[in-house]
Amino acid sequence: MDEMIIVNKLTKKYGDFKAVSDISFEIQKGEIFGLIGPNGAGKSTTMRTMMNYIFPTNGKISIGGLDSVKDYLKIRNLIGYLPGEFTTYDNMTGLQYLNHILHLRNQPNKINYAKSLSKKFDLDLNKKAKQLSKGNKQKIGIIQAFCHDPEILIIDEPTSGLDPLKQQEFDDLVLEFKNKGKTVFISSHVLPEVETLCDRVAIIKDGKIVAENTMSKLKSLAIHRFEIIFKNEISKQSFQNSMGVENIVKSGEKYIFDIKGNINKFLKEISSNEISSFKSIEPGLEEIFLSLYNKDSEEK
Amino acid sequence: MLSNILLKSLWDFRKAAIYWFIAIFSLATYIMFVVSSIELDAFQEITASMPKALTQFLGGTSGLDFGSIEGFLNAQVFTIMAPIMAIAVAVNYGGKATAQEESSKSLDIILSAPISRESFIIQKIFSMIIKTLFIAITHWVSYFILGIIFSQNIPIEGLSAICFNLFLMGITFGMISVFIGTLSGNSTQAISIGGALALIAYLVANIAPLVDSLSNTKYFALFYYYKGGEPLKNGFHSWHWIPFLAITLTFIFLSIYQFKKRNLL
Numbered sequence: 001m002d003e004m005i006i007v008n009k010l011t012k013k014y015g016d017f018k019a020v021s022d023i024s025f026e027i028q029k030g031e032i033f034g035l036i037g038p039n040g041a042g043k044s045t046t047m048r049t050m051m052n053y054i055f056p057t058n059g060k061i062s063i064g065g066l067d068s069v070k071d072y073l074k075i076r077n078l079i080g081y082l083p084g085e086f087t088t089y090d091n092m093t094g095l096q097y098l099n100h101i102l103h104l105r106n107q108p109n110k111i112n113y114a115k116s117l118s119k120k121f122d123l124d125l126n127k128k129a130k131q132l133s134k135g136n137k138q139k140i141g142i143i144q145a146f147c148h149d150p151e152i153l154i155i156d157e158p159t160s161g162l163d164p165l166k167q168q169e170f171d172d173l174v175l176e177f178k179n180k181g182k183t184v185f186i187s188s189h190v191l192p193e194v195e196t197l198c199d200r201v202a203i204i205k206d207g208k209i210v211a212e213n214t215m216s217k218l219k220s221l222a223i224h225r226f227e228i229i230f231k232n233e234i235s236k237q238s239f240q241n242s243m244g245v246e247n248i249v250k251s252g253e254k255y256i257f258d259i260k261g262n263i264n265k266f267l268k269e270i271s272s273n274e275i276s277s278f279k280s281i282e283p284g285l286e287e288i289f290l291s292l293y294n295k296d297s298e299e300k
Numbered sequence: 301m302l303s304n305i306l307l308k309s310l311w312d313f314r315k316a317a318i319y320w321f322i323a324i325f326s327l328a329t330y331i332m333f334v335v336s337s338i339e340l341d342a343f344q345e346i347t348a349s350m351p352k353a354l355t356q357f358l359g360g361t362s363g364l365d366f367g368s369i370e371g372f373l374n375a376q377v378f379t380i381m382a383p384i385m386a387i388a389v390a391v392n393y394g395g396k397a398t399a400q401e402e403s404s405k406s407l408d409i410i411l412s413a414p415i416s417r418e419s420f421i422i423q424k425i426f427s428m429i430i431k432t433l434f435i436a437i438t439h440w441v442s443y444f445i446l447g448i449i450f451s452q453n454i455p456i457e458g459l460s461a462i463c464f465n466l467f468l469m470g471i472t473f474g475m476i477s478v479f480i481g482t483l484s485g486n487s488t489q490a491i492s493i494g495g496a497l498a499l500i501a502y503l504v505a506n507i508a509p510l511v512d513s514l515s516n517t518k519y520f521a522l523f524y525y526y527k528g529g530e531p532l533k534n535g536f537h538s539w540h541w542i543p544f545l546a547i548t549l550t551f552i553f554l555s556i557y558q559f560k561k562r563n564l565l
Binding site: 048051053054055073074076077079080081083085086087088089091096099100101103104105106108141144 | 302303304305308312404405406408409410411412413414415416563564
């Protein structure tokens with residue numbers, strides 16, 4: 001079995017409001033899959049349905065070959081979970097909290113691994129949670145999700161409150177986890193983080209998935225930007241009707257072209273002119289996200 | 301102490317338990333000091349001259365009886381103070397049982413472990429029951445020890461009976477709060493409603509006997525079953541346990557059902 005998570009036509013309604021509408025995707029074993037979208041798009045609803053905290057109105061979720069509603073207790077043995085709003089108990093130290101959670105998981109012997117993770121994140125486990133900053137509390141959340149060495153990680157906005165150095169530690173930890181053949185489902189609106197970590201991404205908008213693909217495929221769907229300096233003066237209008245040109249900006253002697261879709265036709269067309277400088281700017285996930293997001297809105 | 305939800309919940313109560321013990325034992329010491337320093341018969345003459353309605357309102361259906369240690373404790377401790385303490389603890393921890401963890405989102409991590417919702421709520425209910433039992437037992441221990449110290453002849457069966465009824469009434473209101481918490485996930489609402497119901501029950505039990513046409517409504521108030529049979533004087537009155545047990549069991553069932561089937565916040 002290669003699919004560790006299968007979400008099949010999942011719909012979650014609250015009265016007439018559809019928080020998630022008929023979404024489907026699969027996550028392979030050993031894959032890092034990202035679900036991105038703005039607040040309220042349906043990311044947390046999808047994750048909370050996976051965790052059986054809320055029940056699907058329609059559709060099914062299978063995790064590790066088990067049904068998310070019927071077999072939820074078995075599934076929890078496979079999962080490490082970090083919710084979007086992680087809260088610990090203020091009256092407990094980090095060590096007491098992690099001990100408590102590991103006992104609930106019947107894995108108290110994993111406390112040494114938890115301690116080693118706390119060193120990696122530079123976290124003092126002997127302080128009570130009420131004495132910790134938001135970022136340090138979040139580190140406890142990350143450690144509790146990883147410390148029992150689960151097969152699948154489901155993590156919602158994981159680096160919220162972490163400083164850049166610790167975000168890097170987190171990224172390394174996730175990649176180490178993936179290298180062990182484990183599966184990660186990550187939800188975030190921090191696009192660079194998703195771009196760094198994820199093999200595949202789905203974009204969710206108003207409870208619907210508007211795009212889902214590998215990072216490289218998504219990039220090919222997005223707008224490509226080229227900065228070109230021509231040897232001879234040419235008119236902006238001559239490219240206005242070229243294939244795929246979305247926008248042209250002239251800045252000094254430099255032309256900035258935004259090209260949508262297949263770039264080959266555009267490249268052929270401009271190659272008839274003499275070029276003194278050519279720069280291709282790879283679209284970031286943010287550009288891809290905005291491009292696809294806006295496209296979906298326009299289609300409506 | 302942190303190996304399961306019940307033990308963690310009791311671990312959280314450890315400081316509060318010390319404060320409650322000090323409060324109850326101090327109050328008991330003060331009461332026993334007063335009772336051993338005054339002439340109860342003289343006190344009884346004063347209360348005998350009061351209108352019956354007033355003594356019933358202050359002392360419940362049995363009225364005020366300061367002629368005996370049982371009557372004095374009944375009026376001074378077990379009519380208002382002890383029920384307030386038992387109900388406060390039960391309603392507070394009942395209302396918070398699931399609702400506080402749900403609204404604060406700490407429940408998300410707990411339930412990500414292989415623990416069913418049923419197991420979680422049952423452990424929380426047990427925790428509320430044990431905390432309420434602690435209040436009842438602390439009353440029993442305090443008055444038993446101080447009765448010996450102050451040479452007051454407090455009947456052990458009567459003391460046991462009223463403390464047991466105190467425990468039963470506490471967990472009944474506590475379970476109502478647990479249930480309201482499972483409906484809304486809002487602990488403030490659960491505690492407020494549970495407390496308000498206890499207050500209404502107290503007023504109905506004490507006011508209803510003053511008006512002939514309302515006298516039968518006392519049977520709908522749990523305070524009647526707590527103290528109506530005068531357990532401190534007469535000992536255990538087992539059929540008075542039935543309403544408490546029936547309501548408690550009903551709300552245990554409803555709470556588990558509701559918590560299991562509801563979308564969490």
